[in-house]
Amino acid sequence: MGQALWRLPPRQQQQLQEELADHLADRGEGVRREHGRDGGPHRRAPPQPCYGPDIYHLLRARMGGREQHGFIDLEMLPPELGITILSYLNATDLCLAGCVWQDLGNDEYLWQGLCKSTWGHCSIYNRRLPAGFSYRRLYLQLDEGSLTFNANPQEGIGYFMSKGILVDHPKELAKFIFYTRRLNWKMLRIYLDERHIHAPEERGEYLETLITKFSHRFCACNPVLVRDLGLSPDAVYVLCYSLILLSIDLTSPHVKNKMSKREFIRNTRRAAHNVSDDFVGHLYDNIYLIGHVAA
Secondary structure, eight states, X not given: XXXXXXXXXXXXXXXXXXXXXXXXXXXXXXXXXXEOTTSOEEEOOOOOOOSSXXXXXXXHHHTTTOOOOSSOOGGGSOHHHHHHHHTTSOHHHHHHHHHHSHHHHTOHHHHHHHHHHHBOOOGGGGSOOOTTOOHHHHHHHHHHHHHHHHHOHHHXXXXXXXXXXXXXXXXXXXXXXHTBSSSOHHHHHHHHHHHSOOOOSSHHHHHHHHHHHHHHHHHHHOHHHHHHHTOOHHHHHXXXXXXXXXXXXXXXXXXXXXXXXXXXHHHHHHHOTTSOHHHHHHHHHIIIIISSOOO
16 A cells, blocks of 8 residues: 555655665564585675665654554544545544544545545635635535535535535536536436436437537537537437447447448438537547547
8 A cells, every 4th residue: 555655755765775674684583594505604695775665664664663552643644645545534524533643634635635536626625715725624524514415416516606615507516516526416416307307208309409508519519620510400410410329339239230321321411410520430430440420
């Protein structure tokens, strides 16, 4: 675990390795003696240092070789390793840990790292924070808001907004949801259904609504591509339906005669007249070779 999580500069690694080697040498463990063929003792070269010393032996070296029973004091570990360990605790356990490790409990950089490693994006991160701002208090608020969201999504988002953690803007909410690991996916689906597109009972109606909104949004977000390829919302709508049908045709075991590239181009050009054959053929290759439309 130490080698995977603890990465130090080469000079500092070498210094720590030498410190560990010197301590083991003082105890007679760094150099061992063996009998050679002539019966005389000879010295065996010490083992080559590895990438990053073992944390357990390093801590023993720093404590003068004394054995430590129970848990390792986190204050003796590198800060990034302490953050990783504490990230597995909830708010209550962290408060208790702060009582034991008082320096860590009051370290604002530690709480800032815990906030941003669990809730990767919050609107409050991009603001100018007032004097006396506490990331520890923010962590407790984020934890409370996440628990509230997992019980009632609307109340959870309302809590975040009331504390100034989130701004009621689609991009801010989307980033917060994408970079957060504490939200229950079932409650998240309920919230998105209520806020955005309500899923109708009929799948055909839902698919038509989704593709229609996507077609207009695609043209609005890609004006240069739309101009160069001669696309329109109606053409994007047709292409989306064509790609869905092509994907089903190529992957379904019930379809014996698969659609060829020439047939796909001919069928698509009948509905989307301004789209070039090369572009439609490129879409076919993506579905046939990759399984989805690549960039």
